[in-house]
Amino acid sequence: MKDIICSRNYQVMGGEFQFLCFPQSFLSKKDVYRLFDEAYDEVKRIEVKFTDFRPGFFNDINKYAGVRPVEVDEETIYLIKESMTVSQKSHGTFDISFASIGHLWRAQKEQNKVLEQETIKEHLKFIDYKLIQIDEVNKTVYLPYPQMKIGLGGIGKGYAVDQVYKYFIKKGLYNFYINGAGDIRVHSRLDAPRKWRIGIRNPLSADASKSVGIIQMGEGAIASSGGYIHNVNGDKFNHHIIHPKTGISTKEVIASTVIANDAITADTTATILMNMGKVEAVNYLNEHNLNGLVFCSEGRSYLSNRALNNFGMSLS
Numbered sequence: 001m002k003d004i005i006c007s008r009n010y011q012v013m014g015g016e017f018q019f020l021c022f023p024q025s026f027l028s029k030k031d032v033y034r035l036f037d038e039a040y041d042e043v044k045r046i047e048v049k050f051t052d053f054r055p056g057f058f059n060d061i062n063k064y065a066g067v068r069p070v071e072v073d074e075e076t077i078y079l080i081k082e083s084m085t086v087s088q089k090s091h092g093t094f095d096i097s098f099a100s101i102g103h104l105w106r107a108q109k110e111q112n113k114v115l116e117q118e119t120i121k122e123h124l125k126f127i128d129y130k131l132i133q134i135d136e137v138n139k140t141v142y143l144p145y146p147q148m149k150i151g152l153g154g155i156g157k158g159y160a161v162d163q164v165y166k167y168f169i170k171k172g173l174y175n176f177y178i179n180g181a182g183d184i185r186v187h188s189r190l191d192a193p194r195k196w197r198i199g200i201r202n203p204l205s206a207d208a209s210k211s212v213g214i215i216q217m218g219e220g221a222i223a224s225s226g227g228y229i230h231n232v233n234g235d236k237f238n239h240h241i242i243h244p245k246t247g248i249s250t251k252e253v254i255a256s257t258v259i260a261n262d263a264i265t266a267d268t269t270a271t272i273l274m275n276m277g278k279v280e281a282v283n284y285l286n287e288h289n290l291n292g293l294v295f296c297s298e299g300r301s302y303l304s305n306r307a308l309n310n311f312g313m314s315l316s
Helices: 029-050 059-063 074-089 096-110 117-126 156-170 263-274 278-287
Strands: 006-012 015-021 133-135 140-142 176-180 183-187 196-201 211-217 220-226 253-260 291-296 301-303
Touching: 006 029, 015 029, 015 156, 029 074, 029 156, 074 096, 074 133, 074 140, 074 156, 074 263, 096 117, 156 176, 156 183, 156 220, 156 263, 183 196, 183 263, 196 220, 211 220, 220 263, 253 263, 253 278, 263 278, 263 291, 278 291, 278 301
Parallel strands: none
Antiparallel strands: 006 015, 015 176, 133 140, 176 183, 183 220, 196 211, 220 253, 253 291, 291 301
């Protein structure tokens, strides 16, 4: 099987992107690998353009916060608007302006320090997606306070995976698998001999190879989020996701997995669930008719109504 399937891995977006596909009737292996390389180029373009880790096109929005609107392009406006739509659906549990505190956390962690509660309290008022001003006529974005920042880390990988998916479809590729550092999207023709098998990692095990189940998918996306078992300053579970309304990480949900039609939905929803309690998380999945589950620190998993049709236990 390893000799038949085309496979290539790339280091990008702070992790590993993997592309797989089965033999194509009209493309040689050389052609497939060329498409893989071109898809990697697209992911790298997205990373360079939208990173907030270094100066660049996107970070000019943050640089000139409270100073002036920044001219952007349609792609940037699309991604910010898409993020704000997710914010509205989640009542602010997902918010790209979390970076107003996220950047401060990043700076402190680089020095092995913890952000002080007083600093968190002072900057919480700058986390509000409703403050982001978009002028679609003049194609500008403006943040009204110098302390306000935005970051696309919660949606960027999902967007990149979806862009690769669209590119492969445009080029006629079929029966393929895209894994963007855990954000996965697959395609299968109706006559495909088998579905793609995707393991859900066990967050209660330090062994990354241990899974709690296998999802078989012919079409769609799946994303997981969370902190897996390890000790950081005596904290058994520790994840990097910051709740926009508190400026700190929550503790009840330690990992989440979501299945959706596209990677952006799966990616952002998995992040949203990490900032909820188990009851709220399952209710959110049910409200949006999504297939998903959350793992909690007491060692139990809780599934949405759609997921219960496949396996698992109900939330009591």
